[in-house]
Amino acid sequence: MKLLVCIKQVPDLESRFKPDSEGVWYSESDLAWRMNEYDEFAVEQAVQLREKLGETVELTVLSIGPDRVVEAIKKALAMGCDNAVHIQDPVAAAKDPWQIASVIAVYAKDKGYDLIFTGMQSQDRGSAQVGVMVAEQLGYSSCTTLVGFEYDSGVVTAKRELEGGIKGVVKMKTPALVTCQLGLNVPRYPTLPNIMKSKKKEIITLAVSDLLTAEPLAATISFYSPTKKGGGLVLEGEVASLVDQVIGILKEKTSVLR
Amino acid sequence: MKTLLIGEYREGKLLESTYELLGFASQLGAETAFLLVANEFQLPAYDGMLYLADVDICGEYNPDLHKKLVLDAVKRENPDYIVFLHSSYGWDLAPRVAASLKVAQISEIIAIVPGGFEVGSCNAKMRRTVKPNGTKAVLTIQAGAFPSERTGTSPKVQKLTAESTGALEFLGYEAAEKKDVDLGKAEVIVSAGRGIGKKDNVPVIAALAKALGGEVGASRPVVDAGWVEHSHQVGTTGQTVSPKLYVACGISGAIQHLAGMKKSDFIIAINKDKDAPIGEVADVLVVADVLQFVPALTQKLQNV
Ligand SMILES: Cc1cc2nc3c(=O)[nH]c(=O)nc-3n(C[C@H](O)[C@H](O)[C@H](O)COP(=O)(O)OP(=O)(O)OC[C@H]3O[C@@H](n4cnc5c(N)ncnc54)[C@H](O)[C@@H]3O)c2cc1C
Numbered sequence: 203m204k205l206l207v208c209i210k211q212v213p214d215l216e217s218r219f220k221p222d223s224e225g226v227w228y229s230e231s232d233l234a235w236r237m238n239e240y241d242e243f244a245v246e247q248a249v250q251l252r253e254k255l256g257e258t259v260e261l262t263v264l265s266i267g268p269d270r271v272v273e274a275i276k277k278a279l280a281m282g283c284d285n286a287v288h289i290q291d292p293v294a295a296a297k298d299p300w301q302i303a304s305v306i307a308v309y310a311k312d313k314g315y316d317l318i319f320t321g322m323q324s325q326d327r328g329s330a331q332v333g334v335m336v337a338e339q340l341g342y343s344s345c346t347t348l349v350g351f352e353y354d355s356g357v358v359t360a361k362r363e364l365e366g367g368i369k370g371v372v373k374m375k376t377p378a379l380v381t382c383q384l385g386l387n388v389p390r391y392p393t394l395p396n397i398m399k400s401k402k403k404e405i406i407t408l409a410v411s412d413l414l415t416a417e418p419l420a421a422t423i424s425f426y427s428p429t430k431k432g433g434g435l436v437l438e439g440e441v442a443s444l445v446d447q448v449i450g451i452l453k454e455k456t457s458v459l460r
Numbered sequence: 461m462k463t464l465l466i467g468e469y470r471e472g473k474l475l476e477s478t479y480e481l482l483g484f485a486s487q488l489g490a491e492t493a494f495l496l497v498a499n500e501f502q503l504p505a506y507d508g509m510l511y512l513a514d515v516d517i518c519g520e521y522n523p524d525l526h527k528k529l530v531l532d533a534v535k536r537e538n539p540d541y542i543v544f545l546h547s548s549y550g551w552d553l554a555p556r557v558a559a560s561l562k563v564a565q566i567s568e569i570i571a572i573v574p575g576g577f578e579v580g581s582c583n584a585k586m587r588r589t590v591k592p593n594g595t596k597a598v599l600t601i602q603a604g605a606f607p608s609e610r611t612g613t614s615p616k617v618q619k620l621t622a623e624s625t626g627a628l629e630f631l632g633y634e635a636a637e638k639k640d641v642d643l644g645k646a647e648v649i650v651s652a653g654r655g656i657g658k659k660d661n662v663p664v665i666a667a668l669a670k671a672l673g674g675e676v677g678a679s680r681p682v683v684d685a686g687w688v689e690h691s692h693q694v695g696t697t698g699q700t701v702s703p704k705l706y707v708a709c710g711i712s713g714a715i716q717h718l719a720g721m722k723k724s725d726f727i728i729a730i731n732k733d734k735d736a737p738i739g740e741v742a743d744v745l746v747v748a749d750v751l752q753f754v755p756a757l758t759q760k761l762q763n764v
C-alpha cells in the first residue's frame with residue numbers, strides 16, 4: 203500500500219508581512235519558516251496509519267517550493283514518513299492553486315497511491331483548493347475538513363466538520379484523498395532518535411519544469427495590509443500603567459465594575 | 461454579467477446564509493440564477509430562475525452528484541461566475557466544479573474591489589486582490605462578508621436530476637457536543653488563545669474571569685489541545701456570544717473566531733503582536749505579554 207502526504211512550508215504567522223518588490227506577494231526577508239499547520243495534521247494521520255498497517259506500507263512526503271522547504275520535509279521524515287520528494291520550484295509562490303495541484307497530480311499519476319493526505323488549506327494563501335483539485339485531476343474520491351479518520355481494508359470512514367460543531371460522517375473507497383483540519387489529531391514532536399534515523403532517508407529532487415503542464419487560471423494583482431477600520435484604541439507601555447488605563451476604561455465604558 | 465448562485469440546505473432546512481449570495485450578486489450588479497438541492501416546499505425568497513434538485517434523491521452531502529447538477533445548470537445558464545459560500549459545503553464542492561470546468565477559483569472573497577476580488581491572506585493579517593484569467597470563474601464568499609438580501613417570494617422553478625455515482629456514501633450527522641456552560645448568558649467572557657502558551661496557564665485566565673464575574677471562553681486550538689473543554693469554545697464551530705465585555709487573551713483574531721464574538725458590546729484584546737487581526741474588532745488592544753498583563757490586572761481588580 204502506498205501513501206502520499208503533501209506539505210507546504212509557510213512563514214511563521216506571527217511575523218510582520220511586507221509586500222514584495224512587485225507588490226503581489228509577501229517579501230521573504232526576515233521570515234522564519236515552518237510546516238503549514240494543517241499539513242502537520244495530515245502528516246500525523248498518515249504516520250499513524252502507516253504505523254498501524256506496518257511494514258508493507260510506504261509513506262512518501264512531497265513538497266513543492268524553493269530549497270528552504272527541505273526543512274519542512276525533514277520534519278515530516280522525522281515524524282515518520284519513509285521517503286520524500288522535493289519538487290524544486292524557486293517561484294512556487296507565484297503559481298496558482300490549479301498549477302500546484304496539477305504538478306502534484308502529474309507526479310502522482312502513475313505511482314498508484316492508495317491514499318493522499320493534504321491540509322485543508324495553506325495558512326498563507328488559504329485557498330483550500332489544492333487537495334480537492336489533485337483528487338479531481340487523478341479521478342480519486344475526496345473528502346474535505348476531516349476531524350475523524352478511520353481506514354479498514356480499502357474503505358475510509360471520515361468525519362467532516364460542519365458549522366456549529368456538528369459533523370458529517372462519510373464513507374469512501376480508495377484510491378482517495380482527504381484534507382485535514384484542526385482537531386483531527388495531536389501532531390507528534392520528532393524525537394532525537396527519530397531525527398537521527400531520518401537523516402538516512404531518501405529525498406528525491408525533481409525540477410518543477412518537468413512536471414508543470416498547466417497554465418495559471420488566476421493571478422494575484424496586489425498584496426497589501428488591510429485598511430484599519432480605526433476606532434479601536436491601541437495601548438502600549440509598562441504593564442502597571444496599562445493595568446491602570448484598562449481599569450479606567452472598564453469603569454468608564456462598561457458596566458462590569460459596579 | 462450573470463451569476464449562478466449555489467444555495468445551501470442542511471438537516472431539512474434552507475440555510476439563512478444562502479441569502480448572502482444574493483447580497484454579493486447585487487453588489488456585483490449581476491443577473492442571477494439559483495441552484496438548490498432542497499425540498500420544493502421550502503423555496504428561498506427569490507424571484508428569479510431556480511434550478512431545484514430533490515434532496516431526498518440527491519442527498520444533502522453528495523459532492524460527486526451535486527457537481528453534476530452544478531455543471532448541468534452551468535450549461536443551461538452559461539454564467540460568468542458560479543458562486544458558493546465559503547462553508548463546509550462550498551469549499552468542498554467549489555474546487556470540484558472549478559477543476560471540471562478548468563476555470564479559476566477564487567476562495568473566501570471578502571469584498572469586490574477595482575480589478576478583482578479581495579481575499580484574506582496570511583491568517584487574515586494581509587489582503588490580496590485576485591482576478592481570474594479567463595471570463596468564467598468559481599467564487600466562494602466569506603460567511604458574513606456580504607449582506608443578506610431577499611428578492612421576492614416565488615422563484616421560477618426548473619427541476620434538475622442527475623444519476624448518483626456513489627463514490628461517497630453519506631452516513632449521517634453527529635450532533636455537536638453537549639454544552640456544560642452556556643456562554644450565551646454570560647455578561648463577561650475572558651477567553652484564552654494559543655498565546656497563553658500552555659495548559660498550566662489556564663488558571664491565569666480563569667482568575668481574571670472570576671475577578672470580573674465572568675466565564676472562561678477559548679479559541680479552538682486551546683480546545684483541540686485539551687486545555688479547555690469544547691463547551692467553552694467561541695467561534696463558527698463553537699458558540700456565538702455577545703457579552704457586555706469580551707476579553708481575548710492571546711487570540712490572533714481568525715475569521716472563524718471573530719464570527720463568534722464580534723457582536724460583543726465591548727472587546728478588549730491582549731496580544732503581543734500589534735498587527736494581530738483581533739485589533740480590527742477590539743475596542744481596546746493592549747499590546748503586552750498576557751502572562752505579565754493578565755495577572756497584574758487580576759490582582760489590581762481584586763483590590764478595587
Ligand atoms: C472550518 C474552521 C472552523 C474553525 N472554527 C473555529 C472556532 O469555532 N473558534 C476558533 O477560535 N477558531 C476556529 N478555527 C480556527 C481559526 O482559524 C484559528 O486557527 C484559531 O482561531 C486561532 O486561535 P488562536 O488565536 O488562539 O491562535 P493563534 O492564531 O496561534 O494566535 C495566537 C496569538 O497569541 C499571540 N501571542 C502569543 N504569545 C503571546 C503572549 N505571550 N502574550 C500575548 N499574546 C501572545 C500571538 O501574537 C497570536 O496573535 C476554525 C478554523 C477552520 C478552518
Ligand SMILES: Nc1ncnc2c1ncn2[C@@H]1O[C@H](COP(=O)(O)O)[C@@H](O)[C@H]1O
Pocket residue numbers: 208209210211238240241244264265266267294299302319320321322323324325327328329330331332333
Ligand atoms: N507548494 C506545495 N507543495 C505541496 N503541497 C502543497 C503546496 N501548496 C499547497 N499544498 C497542499 O494543499 C493544501 C491546500 O493548500 P491551498 O489550496 O493553498 O490552501 C495544503 O494544506 C497542502 O497540503
